[in-house]
Amino acid sequence: MHTAAQELEFETVVGLEVHVELGTRSKIFCGCSTAPGAEPNTQTCPVCLGYPGVLPVLNEQALAYAIRAALALNCEIARFSKFDRKQYFYPDLPKGYQISQYDQPLAHSGWVEIEVGGETRRIGIVRVHLEEDAGKLLHAGGVVDSGASYVDFNRCGVPLIEIVSAPDIRSPEEARAYLEKLRAIMIYTGVSEARLEMGQMRADVNISVRPVGSTAFGTRTELKNLSSFRAVMRGIEYEARRQWEVIRAGGEVVQETRHFDEERGITLSLRGKEEAHDYRYFPEPDLPPVVLTDEQIEKIRAGLPELPDARKARYVTEYGLSAYDAGLIVRDKAVADFFEESVRQYAKGPAGAKTLANWVINELQRILADRGLELGQTPLTPAHLVGMLKLIDEGTISGKIGKEVFEAMVETGQEAAAIVKERGLVQVTDEAELAAIARQVIEANPKVVEDWRKGKAAAAQFLVGQVMKATRGRANPQLAGRLVRAALAEVTGVTNE
Amino acid sequence: MSATTRLSAARLNRLFLAGELSATEIVDAFLSRIGQVEPQVRAFITVTAAEARERAQRLDSRRKADGRDLGPLAGVPVAVKDNIVTQGIPTTCGSRILEGFVPPYDATVISRLQGAGAILIGKTNMDEFAMGSSTENSGFFPTRNPWDLERVPGGSSGGSAAAVAADECAVALGSDTGGSIRQPAAFCGVVGLKPTYGAVSRFGLVAFASSLDQIGPIAHDVADAALLFSVIAGHDRRDSTSAPNADRVAQFQPGPDTSLAGVRVGVPREFFAAGLDDGVRRAVEAAIQHLGSLGAEVREVSLPHVEYALDAYYVIAPAEASSNLARYDGVRYGYRSPGAESLLDMYLRTRRDGFGPEVKRRIMIGTYALSAGYYDAYYKKAQQVRTLVVRDFQQAFAEVDVLATPTTPTPAFRIGEKTDDPLAMYLADVYTIPVNLAGLPALSLPCGRVDGLPVGLQLIGRHFEEPLLFRVAHAFEKTTTHGQARPPLDG
Numbered sequence: 004m005h006t007a008a009q010e011l012e013f014e015t016v017v018g019l020e021v022h023v024e025l026g027t028r029s030k031i032f033c034g035c036s037t038a039p040g041a042e043p044n045t046q047t048c049p050v051c052l053g054y055p056g057v058l059p060v061l062n063e064q065a066l067a068y069a070i071r072a073a074l075a076l077n078c079e080i081a082r083f084s085k086f087d088r089k090q091y092f093y094p095d096l097p098k099g100y101q102i103s104q105y106d107q108p109l110a111h112s113g114w115v116e117i118e119v120g121g122e123t124r125r126i127g128i129v130r131v132h133l134e135e136d137a138g139k140l141l142h143a144g145g146v147v148d149s150g151a152s153y154v155d156f157n158r159c160g161v162p163l164i165e166i167v168s169a170p171d172i173r174s175p176e177e178a179r180a181y182l183e184k185l186r187a188i189m190i191y192t193g194v195s196e197a198r199l200e201m202g203q204m205r206a207d208v209n210i211s212v213r214p215v216g217s218t219a220f221g222t223r224t225e226l227k228n229l230s231s232f233r234a235v236m237r238g239i240e241y242e243a244r245r246q247w248e249v250i251r252a253g254g255e256v257v258q259e260t261r262h263f264d265e266e267r268g269i270t271l272s273l274r275g276k277e278e279a280h281d282y283r284y285f286p287e288p289d290l291p292p293v294v295l296t297d298e299q300i301e302k303i304r305a306g307l308p309e310l311p312d313a314r315k316a317r318y319v320t321e322y323g324l325s326a327y328d329a330g331l332i333v334r335d336k337a338v339a340d341f342f343e344e345s346v347r348q349y350a351k352g353p354a355g356a357k358t359l360a361n362w363v364i365n366e367l368q369r370i371l372a373d374r375g376l377e378l379g380q381t382p383l384t385p386a387h388l389v390g391m392l393k394l395i396d397e398g399t400i401s402g403k404i405g406k407e408v409f410e411a412m413v414e415t416g417q418e419a420a421a422i423v424k425e426r427g428l429v430q431v432t433d434e435a436e437l438a439a440i441a442r443q444v445i446e447a448n449p450k451v452v453e454d455w456r457k458g459k460a461a462a463a464q465f466l467v468g469q470v471m472k473a474t475r476g477r478a479n480p481q482l483a484g485r486l487v488r489a490a491l492a493e494v495t496g497v498t499n500e
Numbered sequence: 501m502s503a504t505t506r507l508s509a510a511r512l513n514r515l516f517l518a519g520e521l522s523a524t525e526i527v528d529a530f531l532s533r534i535g536q537v538e539p540q541v542r543a544f545i546t547v548t549a550a551e552a553r554e555r556a557q558r559l560d561s562r563r564k565a566d567g568r569d570l571g572p573l574a575g576v577p578v579a580v581k582d583n584i585v586t587q588g589i590p591t592t593c594g595s596r597i598l599e600g601f602v603p604p605y606d607a608t609v610i611s612r613l614q615g616a617g618a619i620l621i622g623k624t625n626m627d628e629f630a631m632g633s634s635t636e637n638s639g640f641f642p643t644r645n646p647w648d649l650e651r652v653p654g655g656s657s658g659g660s661a662a663a664v665a666a667d668e669c670a671v672a673l674g675s676d677t678g679g680s681i682r683q684p685a686a687f688c689g690v691v692g693l694k695p696t697y698g699a700v701s702r703f704g705l706v707a708f709a710s711s712l713d714q715i716g717p718i719a720h721d722v723a724d725a726a727l728l729f730s731v732i733a734g735h736d737r738r739d740s741t742s743a744p745n746a747d748r749v750a751q752f753q754p755g756p757d758t759s760l761a762g763v764r765v766g767v768p769r770e771f772f773a774a775g776l777d778d779g780v781r782r783a784v785e786a787a788i789q790h791l792g793s794l795g796a797e798v799r800e801v802s803l804p805h806v807e808y809a810l811d812a813y814y815v816i817a818p819a820e821a822s823s824n825l826a827r828y829d830g831v832r833y834g835y836r837s838p839g840a841e842s843l844l845d846m847y848l849r850t851r852r853d854g855f856g857p858e859v860k861r862r863i864m865i866g867t868y869a870l871s872a873g874y875y876d877a878y879y880k881k882a883q884q885v886r887t888l889v890v891r892d893f894q895q896a897f898a899e900v901d902v903l904a905t906p907t908t909p910t911p912a913f914r915i916g917e918k919t920d921d922p923l924a925m926y927l928a929d930v931y932t933i934p935v936n937l938a939g940l941p942a943l944s945l946p947c948g949r950v951d952g953l954p955v956g957l958q959l960i961g962r963h964f965e966e967p968l969l970f971r972v973a974h975a976f977e978k979t980t981t982h983g984q985a986r987p988p989l990d991g
Contacts (some may be wrong), residue, residue: 049605053827055598055706056585056607058739088823090870092847099826152843154831166600283870285879288820290740 011214013250015243016221017172019235020207022163024095024136025068026195030160032059032102032499033133037162037376039201043141051160054098058289065162066293068194069109070303072164073131075310076185077190078113080300084132086287091280094154095138104136105284109293115188116312117180118330119216121195123382126181127169136161150159164194170209170220175236182206183233185333187311190336205230210239211256212246221246222256224264226270238263242270312340322356331364337378338363338371345385349392364387366409382416391419403476404428431477434486439492441483444469455491460499461486504529505667506986509576509724512670513617516575521562523556523575530577530621533654534668537989542643543663545582545651547622552577555619558573560776568702573731574617579669581660582623583706584715585707586610593706594626594656597828597854599835607704608739609673609715609732616731621669621724624659628856629825630680630708632656636919644915645687646987647953651912654684654928658720661688665987671719671728675705677712678813679907679932682944683969685701686907686956689946689985691725691973692718693974694932696963697939698743700729701736707824709817712936721983722945722974723754729951729966744962749941752967758975761795766900768803771931779950784906787947787957787976791904792974801903805888808933812889814926815869815882821859821867828854861922873939886937893938897962902972905931907944907956916948935960943969946982954985 013121030037033050050057070080087105113128138156140480164184172178186204189197197204209221224246226238241263260279261270309317311333318329335337342363349355367388371378391408394400400423411422423429431437444466445452453463463484470483492498504526507515515521531549538544559575580586583593585603586788588612592598606614613620635643635658643658646666653662657674661684664672674681676694685692693716700715707713717728730750736742748804767788770780772781794796830836830850854987869878896903908928918925935942940960947957957976961969977983 045757049603052832054603054605054833055593055827056583056603056702056704057592057602057605058703058738058741060587060738090823090826092826092829094829094843096832097827097832099829100823281872283823283867283872283875285823285870285875289707 013212013243013247014215014217015224015239016170016213017178017239018170018209019168019172019178020209021166021168021182021197023166023185023189024203024207025065025072025162025164027062027064027068027162028191029062030075031062031065031133031162032160041157043153043157046157047159051097052156053099059102061293062162062289067303068162068192069131069133069164069250070295070497071126071192071307072094072166072189072194073110073113073466074300074304074307075188076110076113076115076128076166078110078128078131080295081107081109082295083107083292085292086219087284088287089282089284091282092361092365093137094152094358095140095159096158097138097156097159101137102267102287102290104132107131115181115184117177117184119174119176124169125178126177129167129169129287131164131166134163134165135159136163145448160279170211175239178208178235178239179232181234184311187334187336191308191310193308199231206235208235208238210242210246212243212250221250222258223233224256224258225260227260227273229263234263234265235449237265238270241268242362245270247377248301301485311336311339318356322360323353324357324360328360331368332360335368335378341367341378341383341385345388348385348389358392359388360417362392362409366406367413370410370413382412383413385411387416387419394419394423398430398432399423399480400428400430401476401480403471404430407476421475425490428477430479431474432479434482437474437478437483438486438490440470440478441466441475444473444487445490445494452491452495455499456495458496458499459496463499505533507670508721509573509670509719510727512576513572513574516559516563516632517567517570521561521575522924523559524553525558525576527552527577527621530669533666534622537646537666537668540644540649540989541646541662541666541668542641543639543659543666543668544579544622545594545622545625545640545659546590548589548620551589552619557652559617559619571615571617572727573613573745576671577621577669578613578618578728579622579624579660579663579672580610580613580620581626581672581674581706582863583626583675584609584673585704586620586623587674587708589620589623591623591706592639593630594628594640595855596639597835597850597858599833599854600816600834605704608701609734610704612732612734618731622663623665623673624657625661627656628859629706629821630656630675630677630713631821631858631862633679633683633925634913634915634918635659635662635684636915637798638854639856642915645912647689647911648990649851650914651857652687653954654687654908654912656680657718658684658691661685661690661692664688664718664720666689666988666989671717671724673715673728673732674718675708675713675715676932676936677708677714677817678936679929681682681716681718682932682942682956682958685944686946686958687912688952689949689954689987690718690720691722691943691945692716693725693729693966693969694935694941694944695729695733695966696743696749696941697936698741699733699746699749699941699966701734701739701742703736703738709820709821710824711820712813712817714936722943725943726752726754726970729868733966743964749966752970754970754974758978760791760794760972760975763796763800763972764900765791765796765972766801766896766903767798768806768896768903768905770803770806771905775909775916775927776906776948779908779924780906780908780955783948783950783955784904784957788904790980791972791976794979799900801899803889803892803896803934805885805892808885809889809937810926810930812882812885813933813937814865814880815876816886817849818862818866819869819879820866822863822870825855825859825863830854853986858922876927889934890938893934893960901961901965901968903960905958905960907958911950911953911955923966931958939963941966941969943973945973946978946985947976947980948982951986
């Protein structure tokens with residue numbers, strides 16, 4: 004049977020629920036440390052273990068961080084919010100309920116802007132609320148066939164914020180851009196390191212599809228606990244396609260929770276709507292409501308740092324960078340800080356900033372991406388980059404050698420001058436030496452010389468390249484070009500412009 | 501019977517500080533009394549004889565060494581309800597599910613008792629997880645009323661009330677969620693105070709219904725109740741619901757003045773309706789008349805919504821209980837059913853075998869009341885009723901300073917009389933429950949006897965007006981003899 008859907012293009016509709024661990028030193032309701040990497044169950048106490056008789060006490064720093072993050076997401080902060088209990092049984096949830104916020108969250112009605120394919124879009128933030136994390140299960144063997152399971156309660160009570168987006172996201176690329184923007188904002192505001200690989204940021208993805216042009220939402224499914232940008236993108240890609248195929252085949256999408264199997268790249272049904280949890284929320288009687296004054300909120304707002312969008316705009320106006328380049332730099336706070344400090348040390352104004360931006364984007368970010376490193380994991384400092392640029396400006400090394408030196412600095416942390424000296428990378432500017440090399444190159448390439456004789460000016464470029472090669476890139480390119488042309492004119496009697 | 505065990509806590513403390521009685525002598529006297537009467541009364545789950553003797557010896561040495569700052573309860577043996585956690589001493593909550601649980605921490609009230617020099621003499625029996633009005637729901641054994649061993653001591657702090665009444669301790673701590681201090685105090689002929697919500701830290705009180713629970717004193721007389729209260733009350737940063745001004749409520753010094761001139765006593769007519777035993781009514785009405793004779797101005801008031809309080813309570817308390825009791829899952833401490841084949845099976849068996857019938861009943865009621873689709877009809881509606889009850893009290897307290905009511909509709913009932921009829925059992929707390937819903941302080945004190953069984957007068961005050969309750973109760977006690985009677989227990 005043919006349906007209208009078969010002929011139509013479809014549109015993917017995505018909403019994300021993102022959990023971010025707040026970087027407080029102690030847990031949200033007790034004084035236990037939150038330092039990662041500790042031996043299992045060494046950072047626990049009767050409170051976070053839910054022992055009989057104990058009571059939660061809200062960590063003021065966690066509250067302040069949550070407000071800070073919500074303000075950075077352009078949210079309204081509720082003057083009155085409260086905690087609720089979300090009930091379910093699981094061995095890593097010691098109290099049998101999670102203290103969270105339900106109908107009166109800390110913050111709501113925010114937004115962030117993302118840029119995908121040159122287009123800027125605003126993604127709504129429905130709410131931001133504060134809650135405690137659960138522990139972790141470790142299975143000996145596989146989940147199904149393991150003989151034993153162990154519980155690590157260290158993570159119990161680590162403060163989390165949950166950021167719920169509106170269903171405004173339309174593609175895997177937008178989902179990625181949104182997550183990258185959230186991550187940048189968390190890092191800029193200092194509320195979290197938001198390391199995905201450490202579970203400090205994790206996403207649940209709600210996905211539905213509909214024919215292009217339709218405004219009604221389709222039935223959605225939820226993918227739980229995705230912990231990489233790649234998994235989010237692949238999960239959306241697969242699940243949207245799956246849903247559309249169900250619809251094209253005349254079927255109906257079932258509202259359910261699904262698991263994304265990263266190895267196989269497919270989604271699998273976890274539980275249906277009928278088996279959905281009934282969390283039996285009710286107000287947490289052990290914690291008074293959170294009542295905030297305008298002064299408290301404004302004080303936190305005043306302490307907000309410059310956020311990525313503002314920084315990007317400033318780079319455009321202050322340094323004349325393109326919006327695209329500025330965007331590439333600010334998305335990683337550490338890189339942007341590196342860039343700004345380099346600009347300050349280089350002290351050559353907007354022109355210098357542009358040069359630095361090129362180095363940061365084309366070299367630094369490429370090297371980091373290639374090696375899967377963060378800037379902080381390298382010994383590179385702004386002084387390194389600036390020192391190297393000065394060698395280029397002085398003509399001591401060529402820009403091309405600069406790239407080699409730069410890579411060496413990232414690896415070794417040595418100063419540019421030391422690397423240049425140690426590796427003998429000083430630019431060859433000796434006319435006599437270069438002229439001799441030019442003549443050798445001409446002799447070795449009679450066919451190219453013949454091209455030149457026939458009036459092909461580009462032939463000289465090839466020969467200059469050979470000179471650079473012969474000097475392992477150390478020849479001054481301008482000088483080499485002049486000497487090659489002079490030697491060609493001498494040998495052939497032809498001068499090409 | 502040793503005369504020592506009949507002394508008040510205040511007097512024991514004075515004699516100890518003066519060097520006339522050593523703490524060791526005091527403890528030995530009470531341990532001996534426990535040895536005599538405990539086989540009949542069975543008030544204790546755990547008697548901490550060794551710990552009490554050791555502590556007594558240390559107190560004696562400290563007194564001899566310098567004798568200063570020993571505390572207002574120094575040398576006084578205190579019994580503590582077994583839902584209050586004690587470091588190194590098993591805490592069972594009257595439940596099998598906490599079998600083997602030895603807390604690594606003390607409740608705040610325990611630290612405060614210790615700071616005041618008190619000697620913990622044992623952990624008292626109770627209805628499992630404080631659910632019940634007779635101490636028959638204990639997971640271990642029922643406690644008996646010292647006035648009539650065929651009758652219940654009330655509940656859920658029945659062990660604490662019976663221990664005080666039987667002179668097995670000088671004073672005791674109980675907990676009161678819907679009347680669990682006042683009702684057994686009334687049944688056992690002793691004084692019991694349910695403090696203002698937030699006046700006493702709940703840290704270390706094993707939660708039953710968190711928004712209603714409060715720890716309070718049980719004593720032979722008002723002065724002792726006030727003394728114990730002054731030690732345990734106060735702000736605690738480990739309890740977020742602890743009131744910042746909790747420290748000031750502890751101010752009461754019993755004096756010779758028994759005049760109640762200027763005190764307006766309200767008598768809520770709804771508390772004297774159907775269901776009230778005639779003998780209890782007569783005793784309470786006489787007591788209220790007596791308050792008038794001391795100069796109080798007595799007038800009738802109305803609390804129109806209290807008739808719904810019991811219904812609201814039996815939604816809210818089980819709802820919170822169902823949540824608070826979810827942590828007993830067999831994973832970290834206490835009882836774990838052996839032989840489970842899966843995780844779910846382990847949860848199910850552990851909870852099936854570990855919890856008694858009343859606890860299961862309330863978990864099911866609470867789970868149902870909170871579940872999707874029923875929340876509005878039950879939990880939310882109950883909270884609305886709660887608000888109406890609070891307003892009733894506010895309006896009454898605009899007219900009067902104290903409310904006087906019966907504590908219970910009947911005197912102590914027979915063991916087994918109501919165990920098959922939970923609804924009848926729930927009615928035992930009909931006069932005490934509204935107070936918990938409103939978070940008010942209320943005190944029960946003996947005001948007479950019916951057929952040899954004690955009757956309790958309940959005095960209800962405004963938030964943090966415990967001192968006024970003590971003043972009124974003290975005046976009543978000083979000008980009557982009801983409080984001096986002791987149960988006819990063989991010893």
